[in-house]
Every structure is written in C-alpha cells, then in structure tokens.
Amino acid sequence: MKLADKYISSFKSVLVKAPSRREELFDALEAKGYRRKLPPTPVITRWCTWLETGSFHHQHLNAKLEWLQETEDDSAMIHTLKKICGKVELKEQLYKIHGVCAGIASAIKTLEKxxxxxxxxxxxxxxxxxxxxxxxxxxxxxxxxxxxxxxxxxxxxxxxxxxxxxxxxxxxxxxxxxxxxxxxxxxxxxxxxxxxxxxxxxxxxxxxxxxxxxx
Incomplete structure (x- = not known):
C-alpha cells in the first residue's frame, strides 16, 4: 500500500499550518454532504490510526479530488498530491484499506488488552x-x-x-x-x-x- 501511504502523508503535509487550504477542503466536503472534518492523524506507533485514516480518505475521496481540481493553489505540495491522485492504483489501495480497517483495528484493540x-x-x-x-x-x-x-x-x-x-x-x-x-x-x-x-x-x-x- 505504498501509494496510499504516500497519499496519506502528502495530504497531511498539505493541511499542516495551512488554514486557507483547510477552509477550502471543508467547503468541498460540505458541498458533498460531508461534515467539515479533517482526516484522522496517523501515528506511526499506533497502527489503527493509519488504517482509520486510509478508510476516511476512501469514504471522502470524491470530495477531495474535486477540491484538488478546483483549487487555485499552485504550490509544489498540491502538484505532488494531484500527481498521486491521478493514479488508478490509489483508489484500489484505499478501497482495500477501507475493507480491512474495521476488522483489523478491532482485533488490534482487543489484542492490546x-x-x-x-x-x-x-x-x-x-x-x-x-x-x-x-x-x-x-x-x-x-x-x-x-x-x-x-x-x-x-x-x-x-x-x-x-x-x-x-x-x-x-x-x-x-x-x-x-x-x-x-x-x-x-x-x-x-x-x-x-x-x-x-x-x-x-x-x-x-x-x-x-x-x-x-x-
């Protein structure tokens, strides 16, 4: 899932310390009927957070792709993110992450008891x-x-x-x-x-x- 991992980390970088980008994203999410909510933050030592972040991106991917197409932001990070989003493998990998997220996250939490x-x-x-x-x-x-x-x-x-x-x-x-x-x-x-x-x-x-x- 290397492409999905790169997408998740790139999306996180795009939104860090960028209130204007976050507002643009919120508007795009709201226009599609989603809550004005940022993706979960993956923590390297907590595997569940990465799965949950990938699942979130899968569920909101259409709104995010539309935002990237319409934004006037011309930064290098946005260009990198657009390049990643143009690959068919991204949708496939996010779909698979979403498919295993609930079961594996639940198992991990149980095994931690x-x-x-x-x-x-x-x-x-x-x-x-x-x-x-x-x-x-x-x-x-x-x-x-x-x-x-x-x-x-x-x-x-x-x-x-x-x-x-x-x-x-x-x-x-x-x-x-x-x-x-x-x-x-x-x-x-x-x-x-x-x-x-x-x-x-x-x-x-x-x-x-x-x-x-x-x-």
Whole structure:
C-alpha cells in the first residue's frame, strides 16, 4: 500500500499550518454532504490510526479530488498530491484499506488488552487472516505463511485448544460414553459461536489425521 501511504502523508503535509487550504477542503466536503472534518492523524506507533485514516480518505475521496481540481493553489505540495491522485492504483489501495480497517483495528484493540486467553488470540488472528484473504486475495500470502509455519507460538496455539473447557465438549464424538469431569463441565457455560467451533475443529483435524497415521 505504498501509494496510499504516500497519499496519506502528502495530504497531511498539505493541511499542516495551512488554514486557507483547510477552509477550502471543508467547503468541498460540505458541498458533498460531508461534515467539515479533517482526516484522522496517523501515528506511526499506533497502527489503527493509519488504517482509520486510509478508510476516511476512501469514504471522502470524491470530495477531495474535486477540491484538488478546483483549487487555485499552485504550490509544489498540491502538484505532488494531484500527481498521486491521478493514479488508478490509489483508489484500489484505499478501497482495500477501507475493507480491512474495521476488522483489523478491532482485533488490534482487543489484542492490546491484558489477560486475553491464548485460545482467543489464535481465533482472533484466524479471523483477521480470513478477512485479509477475502479483501486482499494473493497479497495476504505473507500473513498466511507466517500463521501456518513461522509464528513462534504456532505449536502452542495448536495444542492449547485441548485445555479450553469452553470448547472441550465439542470434541466428544456423538454417541460416545466419554464425558467431561463435572469440575471442568461447570466451567463450560459460555455460549460458543458456530464459527469458533468450526475454527477449532479445523485446527484439530490435522493433528487427528497425523496421530492416526502414526499408529
């Protein structure tokens, strides 16, 4: 997303210490029915802010392009911004950022919490992976490779499901005499979404196959 990143930083530079430009932009936004609001400011150490800024630019892109076409500002920064906006790839990249913004930003904020169970971390990352595959397609291959083999906690996350009482009942075969101990069963009262059950089963299946083949 290098072009989108350049657009975001260039737009920020154009508006810094430039009240007249900001007023022109506000008028263009208002004319399109938007609020008189500046784009969020991306902070390099807070990934969510960059995603949210890209999403904001996607949603207001038509008003901003119109402003750039109509402004009489002839500065070098405006010319640079116009050149970036003329590339088709910009719209495509901002669209993709907007598509993953809500899901990834929410995941990041959840992962920043304390005492988050490891099984929840794994499921959350799997949901993010599904999202990036849907929106980014082949561009998500690096994340897929990382999650499937290079992540340092991959073995632990593959095994931790066996000790999660919320999911343990789902691994008992229908009609089996196997039962969870009452002490463990009393902990498994939280309602579990079907997507989580499917995810845990998909994680567990390769291990079952590997175990059977070993015998």
């Amino acid at each position: 304390r005492d988050l169970p490891s099984c929840d971390v794994w499921l959350l990352l799997q949901n993010v992976l599904d999202l990036t595959q849907d929106v980014l397609g082949r561009e998500s291959q690096k994340l897929i490779a990382y999650m499937e083999g290079r992540h340092p906690a991959i073995s632990f996350w593959n095994d931790v499901q066996y000790f999660d009482p919320r999911k343990a009942n789902q691994f008992i075969e229908p009609g089996s005499d196997e039962r969870l101990p009452s002490t463990l069963n009393s902990m498994a009262r939280m309602e579990v979404g079907i997507h989580e059950i499917r995810m845990y089963k998909s994680i567990r299946t390769p291990k079952i196959i590997q175990s059977n083949s070993a015998h």
